[in-house]
Amino acid sequence: MADKICEKARDLPEPLAKEVLKFIERIHAQQDAGVEELKKAQVPVMKRIWENKEDDVWNEL
Numbered sequence: 758m759a760d761k762i763c764e765k766a767r768d769l770p771e772p773l774a775k776e777v778l779k780f781i782e783r784i785h786a787q788q789d790a791g792v793e794e795l796k797k798a799q800v801p802v803m804k805r806i807w808e809n810k811e812d813d814v815w816n817e818l
Contacts (some may be wrong), residue, residue, distance in 0.1 A: 766774055806812075 766777055769777065
């Protein structure tokens, strides 16, 4: 699929190619933001696992 996108993009005039590139970069940024939001959402749950007295012995390894 990426090859097909590249092939089509080569035929575009420079201003349109820049617009397509900005669009792709925006999609990547949104995707990265979504991953970061998921990471933030699981922190409270994982803290219960990471921060407990029973597992403190593993912190020294």
